Amino acid sequence: MSDAFLRLHDVTLRYGRTIAVEKLNLAVSAGEFVALLGPSGCGKTTTMRAIAGLLKPSAGRIVIDGADVTRVAPNKRDVGLMFQSYALFPHLTVFENVAFGLRLRKLPDADIKTRAIQALASVGLAGTEEKLPKELSGGQQQRVALARAIVVRPRLLLLDEPLSNLDARLRLEMRSEITRLQRELNLPMIYVTHDQVEALALADRIIVMRAGRIEQDGTPEVIYAKPRNEFVARFVGFETILTAARLAAHARLPGPAYAFGWRPRHVVVGTGPYQGHVRGASYLGETVEYLIESEFGPIKAEVAADAPRHGPGQAVAFDLPFARAAPLAADLPA
Amino acid sequence: MQHARLIATLRRIGILAIAVSGVAYLAYVFFHEPGDDQGGDRLVISVYGVSQDSFRKNLYAPFEAECGCTLVVETGNSAERLSKLAARKNNPEVDLAVFSDFDALAALRRGLLDPIDVSRLSNYNKLYEFARDPIGGHMAVGYTVYATGIVYRTDKVAISSWRDLWSPSLKDRLVLPTLTSSGGPLLLQMLERAAGGSDPTFAGALAQVAANKRSVVTFFERSANLVQLFQQGEAWAAVTGRYNLPLLLRLNMPIAWASPSEGDAGGRNVLVLIKGSRRRALALRFLDKWLSTEVQTAMALDLVDSPANREATLPPNVASLLTYGPEMIERMNFIAPAVVLDHRAAWTKAWNETIAR
């Protein structure tokens, strides 16, 4: 960890008297793509803005490339930031938007031109140089913002929910675009999102945050398969979570844990030791989703559509196989 | 590309230069005191706003040519200018002012005036008696006199006494000066006299006005919207200074100056020197010029001010429009400035209680 490119030491941020981020420690190595994942208000954007320098931590240190930048102004940090709203300059053409950072660096006109045009080409926007931002579609504006952020070759790129304003198809497209660029530039990136799918698809490492603290830090595989606690489990799609205390009355537990969680498709329906009633069934095409009322409370299950179907009100047997369950620790107090 | 940037920068500098010099020019216009560039002295005078064109032609321009100085003129009615003078008492802007005799006395009582060294005035001995020492102590010199009387539409009413103002045919057509204007006390004085009284509290006169206040279109503060009132048909009769008569006659309406049996009230305007003025010699020189026979005659010929200088001679057609000649001046009832000042507060109180409301 000592070779980390970016380090946050016990960083705390306050808005007035409320604490947004508390004693956060974080390390990102060179070339790494890290996703900050969490619900709104968890402190992920605050953390990112602190790294950018737009917010000043009330305590702690931020170190980039071995230098303490805690007191360095944002425009001196050489960190790129791509905004959720794109934040394009409405009065400047696409070219001038991209060239803005280069002009501030007082590069010769010829270099500015080459680099800006190259950056625009690399995001697939060659030929739009003379347009104004408002003449572009949302996806195109997004690409301009990306080009503008990378053209100055920052040593670290921060992305603040960059895809949340796009429709589903464009989002997929941009996702692969960002991955490609990250690999090409070998640029460390921190990507803030509340969408677990995005985080899983993009990041080398995911940091799940809640209430200003880190809940879990791990590879996408680990986060997806082995959430540490109930909060992380729910956030990555474990919809049925039962405490060990509750389960112990009905089953032999495989090991010590505070609770166990199952994804809907890991719940077996039609056969099994437990009984319940179908309260709702939704046909989703490939699968059918059931809401089963049981002695454990409501259970969410998802089974293949070609399996025998159960109508609302029917009694049904089900199983919660421990082989597929994730053992969970108790939540930290919020 | 570098070239284009240079041109853009130059253009920006050019636009900036034009803007800055434009603003600088406006700042110059605004802060520039008239006369600064001529190198000579400036003399600041505070006068009534009426007939400034004539004054410029007959008095200001010739004086500026003689003295090589610049005249800065502040205009306004007597009371307004007096209150500004009082406000700036410790740092006076004005060197010489013109007031009605009682406003001049008010200024004197507020410590705003310096005495006039009349021995240095070459025209002093040509003045009528009324103009020589109107408020005492040689604190002022009169430059004009005006009868305050009644103008009326001869096609609508007949006027032979101040009491005729209350005739029913003038209902809603009568315009009177308000108490706070120079004409106010003069009006009350004549009404009091017409009623046979001589009580300086003017109780009888105030009662007359109060009883007939519904007849009055408006009590004017500035004499000259009188012209408009006649022209618009709002007024058939008005009490005013004779200096308004020429303006009114230009309306081509059957308008005449009444000769009421009680005579007319006499009003005087005077010149005063402001205490603390730094240009005393120049002010005296200007004052003397104003009193000179040529200026007094010229102003009279323009039908602006009746002369206070006995040597100003006027042709009959002009004389008939002004307050001119010993007999006419004899006929006028002057009111002592001190009487006005001593009673004005009481008059105002009574006026507000019974008339203004």
Add this chain to the structure above:
Amino acid sequence: MNARTRGLLLLTPATLFVFVAFLVPLAILLAGSFQRDDGAIGLQRYVEFFADPLHQEVVLRTLRIGALVTLAAIALGYVAALAIVDLSPTSRARLVGLVTLPIMISPVARTYAWIVLLGRTGLVNNLALQFGLTDAPLRFLYTEPAVFVGLLQLLLPLMILSLVSALENVPRDAVPAARMLGANWWVVFTRVLLPLTRDGLATGGVLVFTGAITAYITPAMLGGAKILMLETLLYQRVNVTDDIATATVITALLVSMSILAKLVLSRLAKGRSK
């Protein structure tokens, strides 16, 4: 330097300027109204002010004219604003421009026009005579109605503009929806439009009322010394009779009337829309 410090730094020049060149002098003037002749603090000046029947009348007249102008502006304002928002966006902008015009023109010029119009030989009287509405020319100048008309013309645009922007925010379907439910125009107005435009009405009301009680030129030119309002009385007291004591009281009255109007109307707008 953090943002708040920077903010303070940027605010300071304007705030300081307004303080020194406006608020402090005003505060001293206002404080003077509570000073007794012997120098102590007291309400003597107010007592003396209101003891004068002329002053009572002027205060009442000021309030009366202010209220009447505001009411008339509301009535005419709705009529005009409803018609304007009915238009296509281009003609709406054009009409809003026309309504804005008078605000930009010198009040002296505007009021002068009324002198020409309302005189006994003016256009209004000529028309009235021609159509036999009256036998003899009527006197309008130097009357309360003249001041009322002048002020209404001066201030009506402010009301129309406030109401137009309020009406623009009313959902387009609100009126047809109410009509579909069988409401007549009066019900639509009182139950739908009025509640939805209450904010604009309050804003416009404050502007018009405050404008009417603090206008100087119009009452001075159309009312004269006989139809005094607080502003013209103040001018007279200061510049003609040099009576600062009375002037301080009038100042306090005018400022508190403006503030009170603002408080009352904005409370009304908030309180009822809950």
Add this chain to the structure above:
Amino acid sequence: MNGRALQWTALGAVLLFLLGPFVIILAAGVSDGETLTFPPEGVSLRWAASVVAIAELRHAFAISFALAVLSTLGALLLGIPAAYALERLDPPGANIVRAVVTSPLVVPGIVVGLALLRYFVIPLGIGVRPALLASHIALLIPYAVRVVAASLRNLRVDIEDAAIMLGATPLQAFFQIVAPNIRNGVIASFILSFITSFNQVPVSLFLSGPGISTLPIEMLARIDFTYDPSIAALSAMLALLSIAIVFLAERLLGLSRYV
């Protein structure tokens, strides 16, 4: 008559009431007659020419114009930073400051003139000209702050952050990114302030002095002793000037959005 026709008639009547007097002034101003009447007696521009020929009026016009430009610039210079701070930087006591800075809007002009004359100009020994300028700046600051703040409110906050992240200093971000985008608001506020100052009477009534009188004051004084159409001609010219400015502004920027 149906509801719609009634509505149009009413709107027409209101417009006639608002704009009719200008037509009258215009007509009276081009009258060839000797006295002020409507309808005019013949058409002539001689009264307009006579007004232009009066040196005092020309001087008063120059003073008014210069005063309006200088006080507007002063108010913008003070007001833009204040508006920016209020909208962006969340300074302590922002609400109080907002009330303070916009307070000249609710105080009658006569009172402002009187208060400034007695307790600002005279005690501090300020000359007539600087005093007049300072009073106009104080009067105009609210317009500058309000209009500029409104256009800042319509501008996304994050474009400044974006510029800073690209290496701009806060000043560069303001002048290169914020300023071009609030330009229209600033121009609107300029025009509004200019016209307000140019037409201002009550404050100037107290603060004008020897050698320095503004055009509306000069005009007000002349109305009292002029009965020919010259003042109508002057009024008409001023009205046309205002209309021209507003028309240009409306054309270029849609000024009415800011009023």
